[in-house]
Amino acid sequence: MSEYRFTCPNCDACATVDGGVRERLLIVGCPVCAGAVDTPAFVEVSPHNTE
């Protein structure tokens, strides 16, 4: 499953999440500030770019 780099547009919290968590955050909002999260907050992380 793909992983995504999440950066909250409201509070700048960062986390790496999988696709399932991404879907949930789009529904429930940021786990830190509870602000609304939109798809641009997620950038897919390449599995070959682990640095």
Ligand SMILES: [Zn+2]
């Ligand atoms: Zn937030």
